[in-house]
Amino acid sequence: MKENIAVIPVIFRKFKGLSAKMAYGFAKMGKTRLFPKYDYHYNHMKNLALVYFNITPLCNLRCRMCGQWGDKGKMKNGRIAEEVKTLVSLERYKKIVDEITPCHPVTYIWGGEPFLYPDLIPLAKYMVDKGLYVSVNTNGTFLEEYAERIVRDRWSTIFVSLDAFEETNDAMRGKGSYQRVVRGFEAINREKKNRNSPYPIMSIVTTVTNMNYLALDQLAEASRSFGLDIHIFNLGTYTNDNIVARQKQYMREKLDTDIDCLAAYNTGYNLNIDGEKLHAVLEKLHRSDYGHLIITVPTLNPEKTHTYYADLETPVRNHCIVPWCQTNINYNGDVHFCADYPDYILGNIKTQSFTEIYNGERANRFRKAIHESEGGMFPGCLRCYQNMLFGRKIKGY
Numbered sequence: 001m002k003e004n005i006a007v008i009p010v011i012f013r014k015f016k017g018l019s020a021k022m023a024y025g026f027a028k029m030g031k032t033r034l035f036p037k038y039d040y041h042y043n044h045m046k047n048l049a050l051v052y053f054n055i056t057p058l059c060n061l062r063c064r065m066c067g068q069w070g071d072k073g074k075m076k077n078g079r080i081a082e083e084v085k086t087l088v089s090l091e092r093y094k095k096i097v098d099e100i101t102p103c104h105p106v107t108y109i110w111g112g113e114p115f116l117y118p119d120l121i122p123l124a125k126y127m128v129d130k131g132l133y134v135s136v137n138t139n140g141t142f143l144e145e146y147a148e149r150i151v152r153d154r155w156s157t158i159f160v161s162l163d164a165f166e167e168t169n170d171a172m173r174g175k176g177s178y179q180r181v182v183r184g185f186e187a188i189n190r191e192k193k194n195r196n197s198p199y200p201i202m203s204i205v206t207t208v209t210n211m212n213y214l215a216l217d218q219l220a221e222a223s224r225s226f227g228l229d230i231h232i233f234n235l236g237t238y239t240n241d242n243i244v245a246r247q248k249q250y251m252r253e254k255l256d257t258d259i260d261c262l263a264a265y266n267t268g269y270n271l272n273i274d275g276e277k278l279h280a281v282l283e284k285l286h287r288s289d290y291g292h293l294i295i296t297v298p299t300l301n302p303e304k305t306h307t308y309y310a311d312l313e314t315p316v317r318n319h320c321i322v323p324w325c326q327t328n329i330n331y332n333g334d335v336h337f338c339a340d341y342p343d344y345i346l347g348n349i350k351t352q353s354f355t356e357i358y359n360g361e362r363a364n365r366f367r368k369a370i371h372e373s374e375g376g377m378f379p380g381c382l383r384c385y386q387n388m389l390f391g392r393k394i395k396g397y
């Protein structure tokens with residue numbers, strides 16, 4: 001299977017306008033990996049490469065494996081009405097965007113479902129106008145409605161979640177969701193044609209579970225007509241009771257923090273995935289020409305595919321670099337490094353500047369703890385999506 005890195009020059013050839021911004025982000029991540037700054041008085045803003053904006057906890061779907069609204073989702077606690085009152089205002093976001101713009105980070109807007117934040121359109125436009133690379137991760141059910149404004153405003157990339165061909169996708173993500181996404185692609189393609197614009201770059205993200213893993217090629221076949229640029233297969237975030245218990249104890253001892261987010265990924269949707277069969281499907285996807293790039297995260301050696309799902313306690317990536325080049329701003333203004341796990345809070349953008357938080361004492365305490373941990377990661381990071389993207393590949397995996 002092709003290494004993911006092999007697709008980067010292809011993206012660059014196809015989208016020259018954005019290549020410099022992406023390259024700058026990658027270069028800073030590369031620099032962070034090669035020369036991580038363990039000097040805790042360092043100005044980490046210099047290496048800020050990626051800022052995630054989780055702008056709303058609300059969602060219109062209930063995808064079964066989701067850590068927020070799925071079977072074990074942490075949002076299903078009945079406090080959503082209270083949470084919504086805490087949303088960050090557009091004006092405050094603009095101030096933060098002004099502050100981070102000189103560092104030229106890639107921005108990644110997500111949620112919940114980002115289209116349920118009332119000011120998504122002006123926020124994304126503000127970022128684009130500032131010259132930032134703006135990517136949005138959505139369930140795609142609002143694309144048809146907003147296609148005209150998205151293309152007009154030249155969003156850089158949209159990552160649309162679609163997990164399988166219609167029947168299986170709808171079993172995972174909700175009835176009617178597949179067709180709504182397909183109508184969204186059609187609307188975006190129409191608008192791109194009308195305006196003769198290559199933007200946004202369109203990507204599907206497919207989360208692999210035991211519900212869809214044998215049917216991935218059906219989706220890939222169907223996607224030929226979606227006008228895509230990229231299709232990412234995300235092998236999924238999973239954990240188990242043992243890992244959760246170890247992480248709880250570790251975070252309490254090292255960072256005085258009680259965690260409650262990791263357990264939402266103890267869904268069991270990794271169970272009984274036959275690694276050989278999945279690898280054969282992935283091989284076929286990478287060999288075939290669907291008219292767009294295929295990327296798997298993480299890429300694994302063929303014989304290790306079963307390990308990823310059957311032995312969650314075996315690390316496949318380590319030495320996470322996230323705290324040295326990225327961070328997430330939660331919908332309530334809290335800043336935390338681990339996008340899916342808002343447990344250890346660095347500060348809040350409603351009352352503090354971004355720089356103060358990112359270079360602050362709590363951020364440095366986290367950096368120190370992860371640096372001093374075995375393998376440069378915590379026990380709970382074993383299948384974390386960010387670690388799969390930005391961790392160091394362990395030899396043999």
Ligand SMILES: C[S@@+](CC[C@H](N)C(=O)[O-])C[C@H]1O[C@@H](n2cnc3c(N)ncnc32)[C@H](O)[C@@H]1O
Binds near residue numbers: 063113114137236
């Ligand atoms: C939580 S969603 C938020 C954005 C938007 N609502 C969406 O679905 O794209 C972010 C991404 O996480 C994916 N996801 C959901 N459950 C997951 C899991 N257990 N492991 C890995 N990714 C997951 C979603 O499919 C989506 O691509």
Ligand code: SF4
Binds near residue numbers: 063067068111112139
């Ligand atoms: S649409 Fe996104 S946030 Fe909503 S339930 Fe599905 S994966 Fe979770």
